[in-house]
Amino acid sequence: MDIMLFMARLSRQLLVAAALLSALPSHAELTIKVTRGSDQPTVIAVVPFVGRGVQVDTDVAAIVQADLQRSGLFNPIERAQMLSMPAAKADVYYRDWRLLGADYLVIGEFNETASGKLQLTFSLFSVLGQREMWSHQVTGSRTQLRDMAHLASDKIYQQITGLRGIFSTRVAYVNAYMEGGQMLYRLLVADVDGARERLLLESRQPIMSPAWSSDGKEIAYVSFETGRPAIFRQNLATAARQQLTDFAGLNSAPAWSPDGTKMALALSKDGNPELYLLDLDSGQLDRLTRHFAIDTEPTWTPDGRQLLFTSDRGGTPQIYRLELASKKVQRITWQGTYNARPSLAPDGRTLALIHRRDSHYRIAALDLVTERIIELTDTALDESPTVAPNGAMLMYATKQDDSGVLAAVSLDAGVKYLLPAQRGDVREPAWSPFPR
Template identity: 40%
Template sequence: MIFRRLCFFVLLLVAPGVALAQLTIEISGAGAKRIPVAIANFDGESQVPQSLTEVIRADLNRSGLFQLIEAGPQPVPENVAPDYAGWRGRGADALLYGSLVRRPDGSLDARFLLVDIVKQARLTGLSINFRPEYGRATAHRIADIVYEQLLGEPGIFSTRIAYVLKAGGRYRLQVADADGFNPQDALISSEPIISPRWSPDGSKLAFVSFELKKPIVYVMDLATARRTVVANYKGSNSAPAWSPDGRQLAVVLTKDGLSQIYVMNADGSNLRRLMQSPGIDTEPVFAPDGQSIYFTSDRGGQPQTYKVPVSGGAAQRVTFSGNYNVSPRISADGKYLAVITRGDGGFQLAVQDLATSQVQILTTSSKDESPSFAPNGRYLLYATDAGGRGVLSVSSRDGQIKQRLSQQQGDVREPAWGPFNR
């Protein structure tokens, strides 16, 4: 049996042995049509502290797009063709099976096959080399491959999220896997931390810290934990946003009066004001093509989302449904705009189709904030309130699939979904 071989390396902020309280996940809802798939137990999983099979199953189940078919306790042999008729009889359309093989250097090869039960054909066969302590990361990678093979779009299980946890009078800027596991502290402070934003390559975070008793914009290299001040002007410095190529940042400054949007190089140089506005302009975000910026403004009397060319010029209003639409975020394909809208139910997450201007409210909660698209555009991460404390939630773009990520203690706010791993 021939496997295409991959080597998989994982970047961590601290040593794998450092454990922090992880987010727990509650899942509700599912896609209208789910793909029935069987995930057989991998042979040799006793060699790793965490079952890869369990992680893969949890990832696919969490997506809401797959129906997991019972596969039984025994691994499927690699050297014989699977019993297609038998698996079809169980209701499976696809089957994933494989094994873990140890190398002389102590690393492991995760060898696996994904087959189409209906067509009786192999979809892919790979071998991923990894260290035992990185079993979860390898399982996420395999789940991504299954997701992409069966749905035709990239999976997001290997991506990371950033958020701010407030507990015990301290603020922690944390980075975790997309499923809430493996949380790592990027920064701990006794003063507020807000607005973390991932660089397009996932190597840096821009954020705002109040540790010097005023809001200052920093950029942190996650590999080295080195921080650089990129905006520390008179007044407030806030709301950083990366350009798609990672070379520029948009920020909001009050150095010339009201909150206004400025664009600068990613190192803080070459600052220029984007517009001359009589109102408050804030919460900028670059369009995926890098040619324009969406932002929130009260220039029309009520907070709405607008769009302006990065080169400057007249701003164009984008949101018209309701009298309050803030915190704009754009899907990676540029087709959808997420906002926090205010209605009879309070502050709720909504998505607007930019081609048709059709708006759909995705949640029934009343204190939603800080939306962030997954890099494949199918899901949205956002903060909301549950029992008087902040939690993170995920909704599919159509509102059918819901997840809640929460901790037993502390408020979790300011989420940002990272890019695809490169």
């Protein structure tokens, strides 16, 4: 019993000693703080997808690669540089990709489902972590390969960046050119990479200010087809259209409310351009501003409670905020002699606008909280900014070789790309909401 006691005491003592010993190295651990980053594009390799028992003619991996590159956040590895092109996880040699400096690797394969559809299974690998991170499947018919590619890009983008991808979204714009000695105006919708353009409306009279409904199913626009400006709404799937306004004077700048029930507009029926709110169900019109200056270009805050708009009531065009409940107006831009054409990012905080400083017009992003302005473009020819639904990019109209083209710029990554040029001018882009 003495011995038992002795052993018990001994083991207790040993435990204390062990605890003391193990505590020794940890006391001096120090913390290093990293507060900056370089934000280099992520290097990603998208290996050509293979067909397992199916022939797929579209190079889907190439579309994914181009999508990711256009976002500005990725720097894809050229196919010619790839040391191997694995089609399955077992064929992935991380060393090959480390040598190329890749951070991530994407592989994928097509299979045919029982119902005859194509199924793309793709996987994302961490090269440095040497592991498969994630795998996903998209299914579609042979005519939907481009949709499948954009969907895959969306998913990969979201996995890595934490933001929803915008590759499946679309853009509406106006194209105008001379034909037979007369101007021809066309309202078009295309993928954000410019592919698969679709005609919505063609007119010998001007078409302006396309605006998406919040569900992405309709577009409102101004058309002069009746001889004077009028606002129409048009369903994309059915092409059914409805004329919403036919007032004397200016009918312009439609902006759909986030809940889709109302539309903010600028009308000059009472003298000079003022903001109005149109209830789309009842047709009831509510006047919002009352000022001898011009009030126009309304845009909604995501909560649907406020409008941001352009007004020259202060002497120069500036952006103002209107609270719908109280109709109280407050000026929000104070830098520069010209700020107009507001387009608010979905975070409700980043405001894209046309900004003039030192007699140069630029597209800029204003942080509504810090009031800091970042200039995103540097030519005087840029107009009509429209922010992507994930807030990471914006599109605008610019000039190239004397004709209007569309360009996109990332808000943070400092990357620009031009959409394919068209005959004549392309102007007034409107970025669609996320597809539902």
